Amino acid sequence: xxxxxxxxxxxxxxxxxxxxxxxxxxxxxxxxxxxxxxxxxxxxxxxxxxxxxxxxxxxxxxxxxxxxxxxxxxxxxxxxxxxxxxxxxxxxxxxxxxxxxxxxxxxxxxxxxxxxxxxxxxxxxxxxxxxxxxxxxxxxxxxxxxxxxxxxxxxxxxxxxxxxxxxxxxxxxxxxxxxxxxxxxxxxxxxxxxxxxxxxxxxxxxxxx
Ligand SMILES: C[S@@+](CC[C@H](N)C(=O)[O-])C[C@H]1O[C@@H](n2cnc3c(N)ncnc32)[C@H](O)[C@@H]1O
Numbered sequence: 586x587x588x589x590x591x592x593x594x595x596x597x598x599x600x601x602x603x604x605x606x607x608x609x610x611x612x613x614x615x616x617x618x619x620x621x622x623x624x625x626x627x628x629x630x631x632x633x634x635x636x637x638x639x640x641x642x643x644x645x646x647x648x649x650x651x652x653x654x655x656x657x658x659x660x661x662x663x664x665x666x667x668x669x670x671x672x673x674x675x676x677x678x679x680x681x682x683x684x685x686x687x688x689x690x691x692x693x694x695x696x697x698x699x700x701x702x703x704x705x706x707x708x709x710x711x712x713x714x715x716x717x718x719x720x721x722x723x724x725x726x727x728x729x730x731x732x733x734x735x736x737x738x739x740x741x742x743x744x745x746x747x748x749x750x751x752x753x754x755x756x757x758x759x760x761x762x763x764x765x766x767x768x769x770x771x772x773x774x775x776x777x778x779x780x781x782x783x784x785x786x787x788x789x790x791x792x793x794x
Pocket of ligand 1: 619620622623645646647648649650651652653669670671672687688689690710711712713714729
């Protein structure tokens with residue numbers, strides 16, 4: 586099957602939207618993405634165009650797979666997308682996508698070797714299991730972001746881009762400073778598709794030094 590037919594023809598497993606499903610959840614169902622989070626990456630991509638055809642993209646916290654699928658559409662088969670998550674993906678992915686099941690906080694040699702090197706973009710939509718306690722949740726999110734930034738430092742090519750979700754809290758300012766110190770430019774962005782009540786926000790590092 587030609588690769589661009591893959592996205593149109595494949596039937597990804599779908600669930601009926603719940604009664605509370607909002608506009609983006611219904612849109613994701615209709616467009617065969619496994620999660621509404623895809624529209625956050627779409628908004629970021631429309632503004633910053635960090636992912637291009639032929640790029641190599643590392644997607645941290647990739648399950649259930651919406652960002653991975655969208656990134657794979659953007660890179661096309663001349664590129665490559667590697668997704669890592671604690672959980673396996675339950676959707677089919679195109680052949681230029683590789684999924685690795687593992688913990689970003691405890692990368693061992695085998696995991697590091699399977700991830701490879703020389704990425705054009707590192708994405709992290711990682712989120713901890715939330716407790717409802719904002720301080721605990723934002724602290725856990727901060728640790729995931731620090732791990733993602735460190736991975737991006739090691740795996741990104743100079744000039745590469747970094748997109749990272751963080752739950753706003755005590756570590757937010759210092760994380761922005763860390764990103765600012767290793768990228769030529771950085772932006773903070775709250776997508777429209779991100780729920781207003783959520784403390785999540787995205788930091789976009791452009792041009793790794
Ligand atoms: C909001 S979901 C990501 C959604 C994804 N971007 C998509 O569009 O389908 C957050 C993911 O981060 C993963 N995650 C959290 N901590 C992680 C860790 N230490 N290592 C790898 N993945 C992690 C979770 O398992 C979860 O699947």
